Amino acid sequence: MSALEQLKMHLQKGQVYRRDDLVKWSRSVDRHLHALLKEGVLQKLSQGVYYYPKNSVFGQTPPEEETLVRSFLKDDRFLLTSPNLYNALGVGTTQLYNQRTVYNHKRHGKFKLGNRVFDFQMKHHFPEKLTPEFLLVDLAGNLDRLAEDQQQVKNNVLSKAGNMNKTELRQTLNQYGNGKAKRLLAPVLT
Template sequence: MKARASSQSKATLLAQHVRAGKVYRREDLAPYSTSVDRELRQLVDQGALHKLAQGLYYKPKKNVFGEVPPDENELLAAFLKDKNFLSFNPSVYNSLRLGTTQLYNKTVVYNHKRHGEFVLERRRYEFRMKPRFPRPHQVTPEYLLVDMLNNLDDLAEDRGSILAAAQRKLASFDRQKLQKSLEQYGSAATKRLMKRWQTAEQQGSAA
């Protein structure tokens, strides 16, 4: 009984080092405990922490509607141990108005650390390792066009219809920004496709 009370006391001490609404990795909390795994299990059992993934925990924050989910950027940064990533829902391609209308129930995360599908806090994430990707504030319609063409085989819509619409509206994109995005982020197939379109456009202008 005494040992159990002592263990609960330690878990209570560990709980003092976590703040509501924050995501923590096991190694963040290990310095505050000599038996961190046992105490983390106790805090999870008590509902004081949520276990999001192996070694990843969230201290619930509440408002009048109940528990608030963790901030997505903080969640992904903790999971990846890296703040350098780009997350988006493929539905963002719909903003290009090229005929895509599908709504996707997943978030794609370009990063340098992890690859594969994971469920974190009841949300599905598809992590893809990429050598290069822009910062969130650098995402432009031109980048989205290049990225959409890179991922065309993953989309639910008819490939031919999307390609035809994209070629028709090519001139509506900023040419310099499009070329820069193509050079930095375009796949080999996308670069070949864009070159054919640009050649056809030039030949049409010449005629």
């Protein structure tokens, strides 16, 4: 069995690999990567990031966003979010955005991974999972980035904040809110 075939045995469909991940299975990683790309076994997503596509009845599926981001960051500590998630709060946001935000501890800036652009934002603190309280605090801190009528959304955010669990919201605001969010929501929580 060739070294390339041995490397292929370690690869799993649907997984994202960094070049560094493959070094443990190959002595000629660059040559093998070139061969795997040429064969269509792997797809290059970004500099040093590759995907082994899964097949479905509709063709090849793209990598799962969490798998892609985890491999890119080499870290599990991140929170993947989108302005689209604000729509679930019922505060008047209805736009659909082709934007993904990744709160993390390592990277800052916009990075294209495959055919998707991710906005990586370094933050010291963010929750492990999304909650309605975090989404409201995040929305309050990012009102100026929205396409909707900001004054109307702001009024709806204040109304929504008044109807939420004040203790949870206050704790979330103190832990994760930026200055804009704190200035907007603090008066409602006193």
